[in-house]
Every structure is written in C-alpha cells, then in structure tokens.
Amino acid sequence: MNFAIGVDLGGTNLRIAAVSEQGELLEKVTTSTKVSLGRTAVINEMTEAIKEVAAKFGVPHRLLGVGIGVPGIVDTNKGVLRKSPNLPGWNDYPVQDEIERRLGTPVLLENDANVAAVGEAWLGAARGSQSLCMITLGTGVGGGIVSDGRVWHGINGMAGELGHMNIDPTGPDCGCGSCGCVEQFASATAVVRMAREAIASGHAPELARAASSDAEFNARAVHNLAMQGDKPAQEIFRKMGWALGLLIADLVNVLNLHVYVIGGGVASAWESFAPALFEEVQRRSFVYAATAPDEVAAAAVAKGGSSAKLRPIVESPYTVITQALLGSDAGLFGAARLPMQAREHTQRYSWG
Amino acid sequence: MNFAIGVDLGGTNLRIAAVSEQGELLEKVTTSTKVSLGRTAVINEMTEAIKEVAAKFGVPHRLLGVGIGVPGIVDTNKGVLRKSPNLPGWNDYPVQDEIERRLGTPVLLENDANVAAVGEAWLGAARGSQSLCMITLGTGVGGGIVSDGRVWHGINGMAGELGHMNIDPTGPDCGCGSCGCVEQFASATAVVRMAREAIASGHAPELARAASSDAEFNARAVHNLAMQGDKPAQEIFRKMGWALGLLIADLVNVLNLHVYVIGGGVASAWESFAPALFEEVQRRSFVYAATAPDEVAAAAVAKGGSSAKLRPIVESPYTVITQALLGSDAGLFGAARLPMQAREHTQRYSWG
Numbered sequence: 221m222n223f224a225i226g227v228d229l230g231g232t233n234l235r236i237a238a239v240s241e242q243g244e245l246l247e248k249v250t251t252s253t254k255v256s257l258g259r260t261a262v263i264n265e266m267t268e269a270i271k272e273v274a275a276k277f278g279v280p281h282r283l284l285g286v287g288i289g290v291p292g293i294v295d296t297n298k299g300v301l302r303k304s305p306n307l308p309g310w311n312d313y314p315v316q317d318e319i320e321r322r323l324g325t326p327v328l329l330e331n332d333a334n335v336a337a338v339g340e341a342w343l344g345a346a347r348g349s350q351s352l353c354m355i356t357l358g359t360g361v362g363g364g365i366v367s368d369g370r371v372w373h374g375i376n377g378m379a380g381e382l383g384h385m386n387i388d389p390t391g392p393d394c395g396c397g398s399c400g401c402v403e404q405f406a407s408a409t410a411v412v413r414m415a416r417e418a419i420a421s422g423h424a425p426e427l428a429r430a431a432s433s434d435a436e437f438n439a440r441a442v443h444n445l446a447m448q449g450d451k452p453a454q455e456i457f458r459k460m461g462w463a464l465g466l467l468i469a470d471l472v473n474v475l476n477l478h479v480y481v482i483g484g485g486v487a488s489a490w491e492s493f494a495p496a497l498f499e500e501v502q503r504r505s506f507v508y509a510a511t512a513p514d515e516v517a518a519a520a521v522a523k524g525g526s527s528a529k530l531r532p533i534v535e536s537p538y539t540v541i542t543q544a545l546l547g548s549d550a551g552l553f554g555a556a557r558l559p560m561q562a563r564e565h566t567q568r569y570s571w572g
Numbered sequence: 573m574n575f576a577i578g579v580d581l582g583g584t585n586l587r588i589a590a591v592s593e594q595g596e597l598l599e600k601v602t603t604s605t606k607v608s609l610g611r612t613a614v615i616n617e618m619t620e621a622i623k624e625v626a627a628k629f630g631v632p633h634r635l636l637g638v639g640i641g642v643p644g645i646v647d648t649n650k651g652v653l654r655k656s657p658n659l660p661g662w663n664d665y666p667v668q669d670e671i672e673r674r675l676g677t678p679v680l681l682e683n684d685a686n687v688a689a690v691g692e693a694w695l696g697a698a699r700g701s702q703s704l705c706m707i708t709l710g711t712g713v714g715g716g717i718v719s720d721g722r723v724w725h726g727i728n729g730m731a732g733e734l735g736h737m738n739i740d741p742t743g744p745d746c747g748c749g750s751c752g753c754v755e756q757f758a759s760a761t762a763v764v765r766m767a768r769e770a771i772a773s774g775h776a777p778e779l780a781r782a783a784s785s786d787a788e789f790n791a792r793a794v795h796n797l798a799m800q801g802d803k804p805a806q807e808i809f810r811k812m813g814w815a816l817g818l819l820i821a822d823l824v825n826v827l828n829l830h831v832y833v834i835g836g837g838v839a840s841a842w843e844s845f846a847p848a849l850f851e852e853v854q855r856r857s858f859v860y861a862a863t864a865p866d867e868v869a870a871a872a873v874a875k876g877g878s879s880a881k882l883r884p885i886v887e888s889p890y891t892v893i894t895q896a897l898l899g900s901d902a903g904l905f906g907a908a909r910l911p912m913q914a915r916e917h918t919q920r921y922s923w924g
Binding site: 293351363372373374375376378379381382384385386387398469471473474475477478503504505506509539 | 645703715717724725726727728729730731732733734736737738739740741748749750818821822823825826827828829830855856857858859861862891
C-alpha cells in the first residue's frame with residue numbers, strides 16, 4: 221500500500237495523519253503546538269511525530285512523501301513560509317528543505333486554506349468534480365481555488381485571497397489596508413464587531429445581555445441567539461449571507477467553476493446565512509442564473525435544507541454552492557494528497 | 573510554412589486574416605457583415621472570403637485550420653453560438669460544424685473577448701508571459717482570462733465575465749439583473765450616462781454645451797473635454813479608473829496572474845483613468861502591494877507615463893497592469909492562434 225503523511229500546522233494545534241492513496245485515514249495524531257517554545261522545538265516535535273506515524277507502516281508499505289499545510293503566505297516553489305501572523309519567528313524560513321533534510325523523504329509546503337480546498341476536492345464536497353473554489357470562514361476569511369484537483373497558485377502562490385475581495389467600497393476598514401472586504405462581514409471577528417455595533421445602537425437587548433454575562437462573547441454566542449429567534453442576531457447573519465452572496469456571484473462570473481464550498485468554523489451557521497447568500501447570488505450573477513440547478517433543489521438549499529441532492533452532479537452545467545464535508549480533516553487529507561499528486565505528475569511526464 | 577485563418581465576426585464588420593505560426597500577418601480582408609441579410613448570407617460570405625484568403629497560400633504552405641471569434645455566449649465544446657445580442661437569429665446555431673462542413677478544415681469557435689485575450693497573450697501586452705487577464709472597454713465591458721496561452725473557460729465557457737463583477741452594491745442598475753457592475757462605470761455607455769447625470773446636476777456647462785451641439789454625443793466627446801481640462805469630464809474618467817481599480821484589485825487577489833491588460837476603444841482614455849486606477853489597486857489589493865513593480869516604475873505609470881518599462885518583465889513576481897498593444901487585430905491573431913494550439917495539443921499527447 222502506498223501512503224502519504226499530511227500535516228496541519230496551526231497556531232495552536234499540530235495534527236498529523238497517514239492517508240492511503242485511496243483516501244483512507246490510516247492514523248491520526250494531534251498534539252498542541254508549543255509555538256511559544258520557538259521554531260526549533262516545533263520542528264523537532266513535528267519531525268518526531270511524522271517519524272512515529274510513518275514507522276507504523278513499514279515494508280511492504282511505501283511512504284510517498286509529506287505534505288504540510290501552514291497558515292500564512294507560502295512560496296511553494298521554494299517551500300518557504302514567507303509570512304505568518306500565527307507563527308511568529310518563522311518568516312522566510314525554509315520549512316520544506318529543513319524537514320526534507322531531517323526525514324529524507326519528499327516534503328511539500330502549502331497554504332492551509334489551499335490544502336483544505338484540495339482535501340474537499342479530493343474526498344469532500346467536490347469529490348468527483350475535482351474543481352472548486354473554497355471559502356473558509358474562521359477568525360478571518362480564507363480561500364483556495366482547485367482546478368482538476370490541483371491548487372491554482374497564480375504567479376507566486378498568492379491566488380485565492382478571497383477574504384479581501386471588495387464587497388462594499390465604503391465598508392469598515394480592513395487590516396489589509398482596504399475597506400469593506402468580505403472578511404469584514406463574514407468572519408467570526410466580523411460577527412462579534414457587528415454584534416457590538418448592534419448593542420451600541422441600543423436596539424439589541426438580548427445581544428447586550430449575552431455580551432455582559434459572557435466573558436468570552438463570541439460568534440457562536442451570537443449564532444445561538446439567532447437560532448433562538450433574536451432579530452438583531454439574525455440580521456447579522458443575513459448581512460454575512462449578503463456579503464458571501466456578493467463574493468460568490470463575482471467568483472461565478474469570473475471563474476465559472478462547478479462547485480463553491482463554504483467551510484471553517486463559522487460555516488456551521490449555514491442555516492442562518494445561506495438564504496440571503498442564495499438570494500444575492502441569484503440576483504447578482506447572470507452566469508449563475510444561466511447555470512443554476514433546477515429551482516426545486518435551489519429553493520431547498522436556500523431554505524437551509526439538505527444540499528445533498530446537488531452534490532454528486534458532475535459534468536453538468538450546474539453551479540453548486542454547498543457546505544464543506546470534511547471539517548478540520550480537509551486540511552489533513554489535502555496535505556497528504558500533495559505528494560501523491562507530485563508523484564502522479566512525475567510519472568505522467570517521465571513516461572516513455 | 574504553416575498558417576491559420578482568424579475570423580472576427582462582429583455585429584457590423586467581418587474581418588479575416590491569414591497568420592503564420594510565427595505570428596506574421598500574411599493577409600487581411602475586411603468586409604461589412606450584412607447581418608440584416610440573415611445568417612445564411614453571412615455564412616456564405618464568410619466561407620467564400622476564407623477560401624479566397626486561403627487560396628493565396630497554396631502548396632507547399634499548409635492551412636492548420638480556422639478560428640472564429642464571435643460576440644456572445646459560446647459553447648466551445650460543441651462549437652455552438654448560444655446567444656448573441658449583436659447577431660439576431662444565430663441563437664443555438666452550430667457555427668463550427670457548418671463552416672467545417674463547407675471548408676473541410678478544422679474550425680474552432682470562441683467568444684470575441686477571449687480571442688482578443690489570446691492574441692494579446694501571444695503577440696501583445698503579455699508576449700512572453702502567456703498568462704493574462706484582459707478587460708475590454710467598449711459599449712459594454714468584456715473580459716478574458718488566459719493561462720499558459722490558453723483560454724480559461726470554466727465549466728461551460730462562461731468564465732471571465734468581468735464586466736458584471738460588482739463594484740458598488742448600491743450602484744446603478746445593470747442589464748444583467750444586478751446593479752453597480754463594472755460595466756456601469758467603465759463602458760462607453762456608462763461614460764455617456766455619467767455625463768448626462770453631470771449635465772442634469774447643472775454643474776457641467778461644457779458637457780451640456782457639447783451634448784446640445786453634438787448629435788452623436790459620445791464617450792469620445794466626453795474624453796475630449798477631459799483632455800481640455802474640463803473638471804466634470806475629468807471626474808467621470810476618475811470614476812471609471814476607481815471602478816477599474818476595484819475590479820483589478822479583486823482580480824489580483826483572486827487570480828494572482830502576471831499581467832492585466834486593458835483594451836477596447838475606451839482604453840484610449842488611459843491617461844485620464846489610469847491614475848485613479850493605480851491608486852485604487854495599490855490601496856485595495858495587498859497581493860498587488862506584495863508583488864508590485866518597483867515604486868519608480870509604478871509611479872511613472874500612475875502619472876500617465878509610458879508603461880513600456882514594465883511590459884517585458886517575465887518570470888518576476890511583478891504584477892503588471894497595462895494597455896493592450898494590438899488594437900482590433902488582437903481578435904484576429906487570437907482567433908488564428910486557436911487551431912495552432914489545438915494542433916500543438918494533439919501532437920503533445922499523441923507522442924509515442
């Protein structure tokens with residue numbers, strides 16, 4: 221059996237999995253990344269954990285390589301982590317070379333949103349289609365574009381920065397230097413900001429109550445209120461859906477891909493933001509209108525129902541917008557997929 | 573010598589060219605398309621003109637095929653023109669099969685904005701880079717994305733509809749069903765609409781004078797006033813630059829391509845809209861900021877100077893935003909390139 225190892229190196233967790241070429245999860249290990257102990261300690265821990273997992277599958281099994289997903293800007297050509305807000309002290313560090321040297325096996329480095337997109341394309345929401353655009357809703361908003369199973373990198377690996385696409389040119393300031401970016405409407409941070417704005421307006425008593433009683437007032441608390449029928453809380457997720465709808469309408473018009481997947485922690489609020497999202501996409505994208513699934517299925521999804529009916533449609537002109545399926549494992553599967561792809565690519569072009 | 577024929581089938585003109593594999597324009601014919609005489613007459617005229625041009629290059633020269641650029645929505649897999657506002661009566665017509673049958677040579681059909689993008693990627697503004705996003709400013713705003721010399725089609729050929737990307741969610745209504753699309757700020761139609769709005773406001777006396785004295789008051793007339801220093805006219809092109817800046821900032825963040833080319837008739841107003849465009853891209857796209865050319869060159873372009881210095885930079889991390897170079901010939905070159913690409917593709921994959 222051929223297998224590869226996928227690594228998800230986050231700001232708080234280090235997760236490692238062995239995955240077979242057929243997409244079976246063979247082994248999974250989670251440790252807490254001691255980022256505070258510094259780069260060397262994390263690299264040591266990662267290397268040891270990879271060796272341990274790999275050792276469980278000795279001869280006749282074959283390790284094809286290691287894929288690592290990291291938060292931040294990655295130079296995939298050089299295997300260097302250019303910049304990562306969550307991993308201070310790692311800027312311009314040649315992660316790939318260092319791990320490769322220690323393990324003696326091929327290593328590939330990739331942005332975490334991109335590996336999640338590869339995972340969903342391989343085994344998740346776009347299984348069978350292999351082409352998708354994934355939007356990850358967390359503290360910020362990330363993105364990844366996969367075409368024929370492979371990450372669309374652009375000229376230097378910075379493609380798919382969907383979180384900073386403009387939604388409202390006069391909207392709230394964004395850390396990227398622009399204002400009115402998607403991230404200002406559809407991230408966990410934005411949900412809390414909008415909640416605090418609603419509280420300040422004096423028209424959101426339930427949100428005010430929750431904020432004062434909950435030391436860790438967060439997006440989940442706001443969503444809980446929305447689920448209980450609180451109108452100001454519902455309005456916040458309607459605004460999120462509106463922004464995501466504008467984003468996806470633009471993406472459909474530009475990319476005309478088959479599947480658009482929404483993942484990340486905040487995606488669990490799907491029922492609260494999806495109706496406004498579909499309404500906006502239908503209104504804004506004439507390419508979507510020209511490629512939309514039949515109205516019954518679309519209405520079912522818009523009402524927060526199951527989108528299962530839409531998922532397996534392949535080689536149809538349909539545009540599918542759906543939830544991610546693999547949760548936090550998407551990144552592990554996607555990372556493990558990278559060395560498999562590299563090998564397939566080598567085999568194809570060295571043939572004959 | 574191998575050559576191909578490129579056809580630009582517009583709503584008013586039919587243009588045909590023979591182009592060598594090395595990109596030399598061997599022969600060019602322009603006729604006025606008698607659209608009013610109906611589809612059959614146009615197809616007859618096109619077929620005869622192609623035969624005539626091809627006949628000039630007999631043995632030992634070899635015709636590789638014919639590429640046809642048409643305005644409207646094209647199903648490239650089937651070679652069918654789905655819908656074209658400028659060619660009434662052609663909806664769902666199998667142009668490719670029909671011409672192929674009459675000529676006995678391979679024919680490829682493609683959207684006109686896409687063939688222009690292929691032309692600019694092959695021999696124009698992105699020569700050497702082969703990957704670009706082209707924005708065409710005319711009556712409307714069109715677009716085409718080319719990666720490694722080939723059109724990015726998306727799942728059913730509708731990718732690159734850049735004219736309907738959203739700029740201002742509360743902006744003017746658009747024919748596509750949305751509002752605030754790029755086309756509402758950066759097309760010839762939009763320039764005239766904004767001029768009429770300025771006239772209605774009572775604060776644009778020169779525009780009012782031009783509109784009342786000129787039976788064909790158009791975008792060129794507005795631009796002439798802007799060049800003469802008329803502030804309200806200049807403001808219109810500043811608004812156009814702002815919208816194009818927002819568009820390109822989004823495209824850079826999503827696609828991270830090397831070259832962004834602005835073509836079409838209205839692109840000749842470059843000096844009037846480029847400063848606002850660069851200002852907005854620099855402010856809005858952190859991917860652009862991270863991949864921008866050196867400040868001196870950028871400043872030169874922002875000031876309306878020559879962008880020639882930026883053009884030939886290949887395999888650099890630079891993001892280049894520049895004017896199209898081939899004018900209306902881009903579509904002819906791009907259309908002729910299609911059968912050449914098809915042949916290269918066949919050769920590559922049938923090898924061995």
